[in-house]
Amino acid sequence: MTKYIVIGAGWLGIRTVRAIESISKDSVITVLEVGSKDYIDINVATPRFMVEPDMIDTAYQPLSKAWGRAELINVKEIKGVESGRVVLIDSNGNEQVLEADGIIVATGAVQSSPLIKDVQGKSKDERKAEFTAFRDAVKNSKAGVLVIGGGTTGVELVAEIATDFGNVKCTLVNKPRLLMNGSSKRPAMHKIVMKQLCGLGVKVVTDDYIEDLKEDYVGEPKKFTTKKGVEIDADVVVVCVGGHPNVPFPADYAVDEKSKGLSVNEAMLCEKLGTDATKPVWAVGDCTMYGGRGMFADPQIKALSASIMHFEKMGTVEGGPMKYKHKPSELLPSLVSVGRRGGAITIPVPNKMLGKALKSKDLGLSYMYKKEFSVKV
Numbered sequence: 001m002t003k004y005i006v007i008g009a010g011w012l013g014i015r016t017v018r019a020i021e022s023i024s025k026d027s028v029i030t031v032l033e034v035g036s037k038d039y040i041d042i043n044v045a046t047p048r049f050m051v052e053p054d055m056i057d058t059a060y061q062p063l064s065k066a067w068g069r070a071e072l073i074n075v076k077e078i079k080g081v082e083s084g085r086v087v088l089i090d091s092n093g094n095e096q097v098l099e100a101d102g103i104i105v106a107t108g109a110v111q112s113s114p115l116i117k118d119v120q121g122k123s124k125d126e127r128k129a130e131f132t133a134f135r136d137a138v139k140n141s142k143a144g145v146l147v148i149g150g151g152t153t154g155v156e157l158v159a160e161i162a163t164d165f166g167n168v169k170c171t172l173v174n175k176p177r178l179l180m181n182g183s184s185k186r187p188a189m190h191k192i193v194m195k196q197l198c199g200l201g202v203k204v205v206t207d208d209y210i211e212d213l214k215e216d217y218v219g220e221p222k223k224f225t226t227k228k229g230v231e232i233d234a235d236v237v238v239v240c241v242g243g244h245p246n247v248p249f250p251a252d253y254a255v256d257e258k259s260k261g262l263s264v265n266e267a268m269l270c271e272k273l274g275t276d277a278t279k280p281v282w283a284v285g286d287c288t289m290y291g292g293r294g295m296f297a298d299p300q301i302k303a304l305s306a307s308i309m310h311f312e313k314m315g316t317v318e319g320g321p322m323k324y325k326h327k328p329s330e331l332l333p334s335l336v337s338v339g340r341r342g343g344a345i346t347i348p349v350p351n352k353m354l355g356k357a358l359k360s361k362d363l364g365l366s367y368m369y370k371k372e373f374s375v376k377v
């Protein structure tokens with residue numbers, strides 16, 4: 001009987017638990033989640049939740065539906081991870097040491113806006129209250145809404161707001177010249193998305209930025225001035241400029257210098273955290289040096305599963321398979337919604353219709369939950 005600890009029950013954490021459950025029928029799996037989070041939250045539909053908070057009643061399904069026998073433990077903090085042990089502060093504030101044969105870190109990323117991405121493990125009710133307060137602020141906005149960042153998240157959010165609140169002035173400011181930075185076929189995607197945003201009445205300012213605007217804001221109307229002198233009035237601001245890997249315990253020696261994510265090899269092994277090959281530590285998803293998108297789940301879980309299978313058989317990860325070959329985001333197809341009536345996708349050719357059909361209705365949630373976790377929503 002092998003004991004595993006999975007830290008983080010987001011997209012990749014859940015996929016990890018499901019993989020272990022199918023590889024090792026008698027393994028014991030403990031899942032550590034921060035705060036009081038006990039529901040599936042893969043972020044994909046967050047921009048829609050921000051204008052339609054009731055949707056989380058359908059979307060935030062209990063984690064227990066996504067796996068069979070794993071046990072979920074909510075914790076306050078992870079203090080340290082090394083071969084064979086996790087040091088944590090439990091929900092009562094006491095330090096505890098949990099031992100395991102294998103540990104998998106899947107703690108995701110921290111986004112610039114805490115509304116877009118919660119890393120504190122808020123409860124379903126707390127998240128709903130946050131989204132409702134945001135929606136009400138948008139609804140009552142006098143000066144307008146300003147979204148900073150024209151990547152997928154910023155585009156999706158501003159389009160949701162402009163679709164549902166046509167009388168609220170919306171502005172999107174993007175530092176690069178083209179929207180959808182990081183998408184494949186970017187010039188074509190920029191064109192398709194720009195046309196739809198303009199059709200929704202969004203004022204799009206590209207190749208420009210607002211210095212020192214790093215945090216969300218809701219309050220009295222303010223005037224913001226871009227570097228090139230464009231003046232924008234807003235009383236609601238959301239900063240969607242990406243983020244960084246979430247490694248919530250001291251691990252400087254184990255992170256990749258450039259990305260600041262956990263360094264992993266082609267077996268998703270983080271050998272600097274797990275120095276003993278008979279007590280391995282793996283890392284998957286956004287907390288690794290690869291970051292990126294849930295789309296990376298399939299190849300990462302495949303590589304992780306191959307390594308775990310070897311470990312189950314041999315009692316060590318030494319000499320195990322090295323299967324992961326990273327493909328950067330720009331080389332994978334891109335899909336974005338532009339409110340509930342629009343979208344864009346890069347395959348078979350950059351176009352609106354298929355993007356809209358695949359994503360705009362429920363932001364792809366029912367498809368992804370079914371495919372990734374066998375959960376019906």
Ligand SMILES: Cc1cc2nc3c(=O)[nH]c(=O)nc-3n(C[C@H](O)[C@H](O)[C@H](O)COP(=O)(O)OP(=O)(O)OC[C@H]3O[C@@H](n4cnc5c(N)ncnc54)[C@H](O)[C@@H]3O)c2cc1C
Binds near residue numbers: 009108287295364
């Ligand atoms: C708004 C938005 C839309 C997106 N849309 C898409 C899309 O359409 N397609 C796509 O492929 N990707 C999309 N992504 C990216 C995708 O959501 C991520 O790549 C994916 O969720 C990464 O999975 P993960 O498990 O690494 O991290 P997460 O899903 O973020 O999970 C991390 C988990 O770790 C937990 N955690 C954090 N800190 C601790 C701690 N100290 N202790 C224990 N647990 C902790 C968190 O609570 C969370 O549950 C989107 C992201 C955002 C923000």
